[in-house]
Structure formats: structure tokens, C-alpha cells
Amino acid sequence: MSDALLLGIDLGAGSLKSTVITARGEVVANASAPVETLTPRPGHSEQDPAGWWAALVTTLAALWAEGVDPDRVVALSLTAGAHTSVLEDASGAVLRPAIMWNDARSGAQVTRGREAAGAEILALSGNRISATWTLPQLMWLADEEPRVHERIARLLPAKDWLRRKLDGSTATDITDAWGIMLADATSGGWSPRLCALAGIDPAVLPAIVGSTDVTGTVTAAAAAQTGLRAGTTVICGTSDTNAETYSAGMTRPGIGALKLATAATVSTLTTTPAFSDDVIHYPHLVPGHAYAITATNSCASAHRWLRDALFEDIGFDGMDRKAQAAPAGSDGLLFHPYLSGERSPYWDPDLRASFVGLGFAHKASHICRALYEGVAYSLRDCLEVLRGRGIGFTTARLVGGGTRSALWRQIIADVTGLTIEVPAEGDASFGAALIAGIGAGVFADTDDAAKAIRVDETLQPNAADAAVYDAGFALFREAAQALTPVNHGLVAAARGAR
Known part of the structure; x- marks a missing residue:
């Protein structure tokens, strides 16, 4: 063949x-x-x-x-x-x-x-x-x-x-x-x-x-x-x-996968699913394994929303250039990406997005970078759930459309503290093609097909920026909790007005 x-x-x-x-x-x-x-x-x-x-x-x-x-x-x-x-x-x-x-x-x-x-x-x-x-x-x-x-x-x-x-x-x-x-x-x-x-x-x-x-x-x-x-x-x-976690190289326990797509996900391979209120589990493509997954609802969808709302004239590339001009931590500006409610760890469809800490000193560059950081903070929220259940990891494969931004890739490493590996081909259509090959006998099994998976880039956290983000993550969580009853009230009022 x-x-x-x-x-x-x-x-x-x-x-x-x-x-x-x-x-x-x-x-x-x-x-x-x-x-x-x-x-x-x-x-x-x-x-x-x-x-x-x-x-x-x-x-x-x-x-x-x-x-x-x-x-x-x-x-x-x-x-x-x-x-x-x-x-x-x-x-x-x-x-x-x-x-x-x-x-x-x-x-x-x-x-x-x-x-x-x-x-x-x-x-x-x-x-x-x-x-x-x-x-x-x-x-x-x-x-x-x-x-x-x-x-x-x-x-x-x-x-x-x-x-x-x-x-x-x-x-x-x-x-x-x-x-x-x-x-x-x-x-x-x-x-x-x-x-x-x-x-x-x-x-x-x-x-x-x-x-x-x-x-x-x-x-x-x-x-x-x-x-x-x-x-x-x-x-x-x-x-x-x-398919995507498999094609990215999450083929054995100890390696995680982060996905920056319409939603963002954090996944890890396990030998036995441990059913719980806070983690989603599914059978995995690798025989005898399951994967645990936590997710934030809005990632690339939030990025697209911000472009359409404020930056349609410069597009994604222009937003990325602006974000590079702002410092780590966006000078105290936080973004919660809860545009369509949230899954793990909050499981609350009535949460809503927010920019917190805006001041006259903030510019378009801060807003663009705060979105990158807000999604990264939300991914860390998801990662902490897995760590709390003893199924965390130190190395993750990063996939999804958001990986096109070099800045966003590094922010993910700095916020999560993970070693980030970017596969050469890690999307679901590539995974589906590997599955076709396994099913048709072109590959002997999932181990054989996994030999086609290659890593293009490896990123380590930047110590100085990671310290900024550790402090920012604590404030991100605190603000999310404080705004929860406000979000619920706003959603209830909007429903009542319809």
C-alpha cells in the first residue's frame, strides 16, 4: 500500500x-x-x-x-x-x-x-x-x-x-x-x-x-x-x-493535550475512568485507556468575538501584533472568557464574560493580550482540577487554531507552568486520517500509526512572566467568584425581559 x-x-x-x-x-x-x-x-x-x-x-x-x-x-x-x-x-x-x-x-x-x-x-x-x-x-x-x-x-x-x-x-x-x-x-x-x-x-x-x-x-x-x-x-x-489528542501524541499516560479551538480543552490519558462531578471522561482511541477532560467553553470563539466587536479593521494578525506590545499581566487588566457560560470547573451556564480592572492607561494592546491571558487562566483553572485528582502532567501537546500565535503559545506555557510541545500535524482531520489507516489495515494498530506523529516546537515557561501570572491567576479566580452572583442576576433579568 x-x-x-x-x-x-x-x-x-x-x-x-x-x-x-x-x-x-x-x-x-x-x-x-x-x-x-x-x-x-x-x-x-x-x-x-x-x-x-x-x-x-x-x-x-x-x-x-x-x-x-x-x-x-x-x-x-x-x-x-x-x-x-x-x-x-x-x-x-x-x-x-x-x-x-x-x-x-x-x-x-x-x-x-x-x-x-x-x-x-x-x-x-x-x-x-x-x-x-x-x-x-x-x-x-x-x-x-x-x-x-x-x-x-x-x-x-x-x-x-x-x-x-x-x-x-x-x-x-x-x-x-x-x-x-x-x-x-x-x-x-x-x-x-x-x-x-x-x-x-x-x-x-x-x-x-x-x-x-x-x-x-x-x-x-x-x-x-x-x-x-x-x-x-x-x-x-x-x-x-x-482523534485530536491521539494525533497530537497523547498516546500514553503522563502526556497531556491542550486544545485552542472554538472551545479550549485540557485532556490526559488514564487507564481507568474515575467518574466524578468535576471531570468529564470518555473511552480513548488507545485500547484499554480513557481520557479525562476539562474544558472552557470560549477560546477561538472569544477571539473571533473580540475581532468582530472591536478589531475587524486589523483582523487576527493585527490583534496579535497589538498584544505583543503589552506586558505580561496586561497592566492589571483581566478577562474572563465566559461568553456562553462555562463548563469545568464552574459548570455554570449563567456565567458571563468580563473585562475587570480597566483604566485610562489601558490601550487596545492590553485588551488583545488580556484575552490571550484570560483563556490561558481558564485553561489553568481546568488543569488545577486534574491536578487535584492526581492526574496532572508536566508536558502537554498544544493543538488547535490558536497555536498559530507564537505569543499565545508562550503565554499558555507561562500561565500553566507546563512544557509545551507543538506537533507538526495535530488536528482532528489528521487524526481521522490515521484512524482510517488503522481501520483499513494500512497501520497495524494505534502504536504503529503513532509513529507518524512529530513535534515541531518545544516551549518552556519564562520564569519572570510565570511569576506575574501566578499572582494574576489568583486574582482571576477571586474576580470570577465575586462576579458570579452579578452574572446570575443579569442573566435572570435578561430572561425576564424576553
């Missing part, structure tokens, strides 16, 4: 990316296309699945235009963000836009579920119920859109809905099954009790298979639309973070 090519497709929150690699793990080409997020009401975040498919077709056309030969693609796999599911009726029609993982609408249902069965949900699903999961989203639908809820005949996680468009299969992997919060984390199948809480029949859910299992081949109809060769092997795939 020396001339074989592998295709990985990743559906992100803002774009879909397709990457083609060789059997040696070398990137041949990649292409991206935007996907639109709808916000019909404050706190709501939705996408039209038809837009995902259009983006997939667009990226594949771009790859073929670059000279990639689709006849050499021996296998493909897909990834996408967890918790985002597509609902269909009995005819296969999509019932409504897909509710995203960063949607905050189900706060009332989360409170109700936690009060009535919080401990039971944790014991069954392995995770604490919060607004990011599909379970409370389905509870919201039952309350607010009952006619849609009663017509649900099939539920598919985002990557599985896309894959069915390619090979006709109806399946998901165990990681995305946990992400729906309807799977029994101990038995491995769907939980009748969790499905009852969501008000759905387990029969509407897909079969659970392995992430590297073959689910089918590209159909003639899909080939006609995409340019793929009919009969190309299709591999199930997994969640984006599972």
Missing part, C-alpha cells in the same frame, strides 16, 4: 476540514469550508446539517482540484464535536437544526435532572449532567418543542449523520455514545433509564461499534456527489477531541 492515500474529515464548530495523508503519515493536501452557526435566541447555538454536507462536498472538490487522485484513497474516516446530534423523522427528514455542544438553553432541564436524578445519571453515564450534553437538550425539546420531540425516529451524532450520507450505515462509536449521555458507561450499551429521562425509545439510537471498525463503503450515489471512488472503505471514526 505504498501509494495508498487516507482521507480524514473533521466537522468543527466553524468549518469542515478534509485532509489527505500518505501511508507514512505525510500530509498531501487539505481543504476547509466554513459552516454557519445559527443563534436564534441568546444562549442558543444551532447548525443546519445540510450545510455540513455542502462543506464536505466543497472540500473534496478542492482536494481533487489540487491534484489528489480519489482512486488512490483506500479509506476515509470522520470526526466531529461530541454532543451535537441530528434528529430525523420516520421518513429520514431532518426535524430541526442540530443543537450544538456549546448551546446553553437547557439550564432549567439540567437543574431539574440534577435534583431528581443527578447521582444516578453520573453513575450510569459516567459524567455530570450539564447543558453541553444531548440528554438535557432532549429534555428541553420535550418541554419546548413537543411536536418535534414526539416525531424523533432516529438520532445520530454529527459525524455519524455525515458518514451515513457516504456509506448508508447507521452506527456510532463508544466515545460519541457517551457524548450523547444515553449510554450505560459500565455495560457499554444504551441505557433504558437514561433514554427514559430523555423521553426517547432506545430503538431510535444507532448501533455502537469500534472507532476503527469498517462501517461500509462509499455508495454510488455518494460517489457521484463527492468524486470519491465508489467502494472506498469507510471507517466509523470518533469525536474530534479523541
Whole structure:
């Protein structure tokens, strides 16, 4: 298979990316296309699945235009963000836009579920119920859109809905099954009790298979639309973070992964998931392992918000240049990146973002740098949760679009105190291509495929700036706690005004 090519497709929150690699793990080409997020009401975040498919077709056309030969693609796999599911009726029609993982609408249902069965949900699903999961989203639908809820005949996680468009299969992997919060984390199948809480029949859910299992081949109809060769092997795939942490090199305990994407995440590999209220757990691609993950909801999304709100004229590159002109600590300016509520360690959908400490001496440069630092502080908040449970680490692989900024990369090292390694290729589409290779037998197993992972850069914390950030982190936490009741009051008032 020396001339074989592998295709990985990743559906992100803002774009879909397709990457083609060789059997040696070398990137041949990649292409991206935007996907639109709808916000019909404050706190709501939705996408039209038809837009995902259009983006997939667009990226594949771009790859073929670059000279990639689709006849050499021996296998493909897909990834996408967890918790985002597509609902269909009995005819296969999509019932409504897909509710995203960063949607905050189900706060009332989360409170109700936690009060009535919080401990039971944790014991069954392995995770604490919060607004990011599909379970409370389905509870919201039952309350607010009952006619849609009663017509649900099939539920598919985002990557599985896309894959069915390619090979006709109806399946998901165990990681995305946990992400729906309807799977029994101990038995491995769907939980009748969790499905009852969501008000759905387990029969509407897909079969659970392995992430590297073959689910089918590209159909003639899909080939006609995409340019793929009919009969190309299709591999199930997994969640984006599972694939991304693996492709970054988090292949053994002791190495963590930090992700600067739409959201920011902190992950580490464990041999046994220890279910808890403060840490999310999923099965990992590496056999016999799970990964623990904590996350802050707004990272690149906060960066984009600031650009659109104040710096549209200079763009991201201009903001980065301005941030470089401000000192570590931004002369006392703090930013809390809670634009859409927060996950770990606060688990509070009603937290909101804030700049704290603004004075006449602050300039645009301070505002830009404070955003970088605020996301880094939030990542340290997440890291402290893992450290508190004895599963911290000293070295982390850094991935995601935010890694394009050299300043932001160094700030992450200085704030967290970690040795930061930046992989040459560490995104989910690259991970999906490796998964395609494992499933098709191009690679013998996850250890064999991991030989293709390379590190481009290593960063150490700067001692002087790290001292500034240690003091800043304490104030960041103190301000977050002090502003919590204010945030709750503002959100309650806004809801009452609608």
C-alpha cells in the first residue's frame, strides 16, 4: 500500500476540514469550508446539517482540484464535536437544526435532572449532567418543542449523520455514545433509564461499534456527489477531541493535550475512568485507556468575538501584533472568557464574560493580550482540577487554531507552568486520517500509526512572566467568584425581559 492515500474529515464548530495523508503519515493536501452557526435566541447555538454536507462536498472538490487522485484513497474516516446530534423523522427528514455542544438553553432541564436524578445519571453515564450534553437538550425539546420531540425516529451524532450520507450505515462509536449521555458507561450499551429521562425509545439510537471498525463503503450515489471512488472503505471514526489528542501524541499516560479551538480543552490519558462531578471522561482511541477532560467553553470563539466587536479593521494578525506590545499581566487588566457560560470547573451556564480592572492607561494592546491571558487562566483553572485528582502532567501537546500565535503559545506555557510541545500535524482531520489507516489495515494498530506523529516546537515557561501570572491567576479566580452572583442576576433579568 505504498501509494495508498487516507482521507480524514473533521466537522468543527466553524468549518469542515478534509485532509489527505500518505501511508507514512505525510500530509498531501487539505481543504476547509466554513459552516454557519445559527443563534436564534441568546444562549442558543444551532447548525443546519445540510450545510455540513455542502462543506464536505466543497472540500473534496478542492482536494481533487489540487491534484489528489480519489482512486488512490483506500479509506476515509470522520470526526466531529461530541454532543451535537441530528434528529430525523420516520421518513429520514431532518426535524430541526442540530443543537450544538456549546448551546446553553437547557439550564432549567439540567437543574431539574440534577435534583431528581443527578447521582444516578453520573453513575450510569459516567459524567455530570450539564447543558453541553444531548440528554438535557432532549429534555428541553420535550418541554419546548413537543411536536418535534414526539416525531424523533432516529438520532445520530454529527459525524455519524455525515458518514451515513457516504456509506448508508447507521452506527456510532463508544466515545460519541457517551457524548450523547444515553449510554450505560459500565455495560457499554444504551441505557433504558437514561433514554427514559430523555423521553426517547432506545430503538431510535444507532448501533455502537469500534472507532476503527469498517462501517461500509462509499455508495454510488455518494460517489457521484463527492468524486470519491465508489467502494472506498469507510471507517466509523470518533469525536474530534479523541482523534485530536491521539494525533497530537497523547498516546500514553503522563502526556497531556491542550486544545485552542472554538472551545479550549485540557485532556490526559488514564487507564481507568474515575467518574466524578468535576471531570468529564470518555473511552480513548488507545485500547484499554480513557481520557479525562476539562474544558472552557470560549477560546477561538472569544477571539473571533473580540475581532468582530472591536478589531475587524486589523483582523487576527493585527490583534496579535497589538498584544505583543503589552506586558505580561496586561497592566492589571483581566478577562474572563465566559461568553456562553462555562463548563469545568464552574459548570455554570449563567456565567458571563468580563473585562475587570480597566483604566485610562489601558490601550487596545492590553485588551488583545488580556484575552490571550484570560483563556490561558481558564485553561489553568481546568488543569488545577486534574491536578487535584492526581492526574496532572508536566508536558502537554498544544493543538488547535490558536497555536498559530507564537505569543499565545508562550503565554499558555507561562500561565500553566507546563512544557509545551507543538506537533507538526495535530488536528482532528489528521487524526481521522490515521484512524482510517488503522481501520483499513494500512497501520497495524494505534502504536504503529503513532509513529507518524512529530513535534515541531518545544516551549518552556519564562520564569519572570510565570511569576506575574501566578499572582494574576489568583486574582482571576477571586474576580470570577465575586462576579458570579452579578452574572446570575443579569442573566435572570435578561430572561425576564424576553
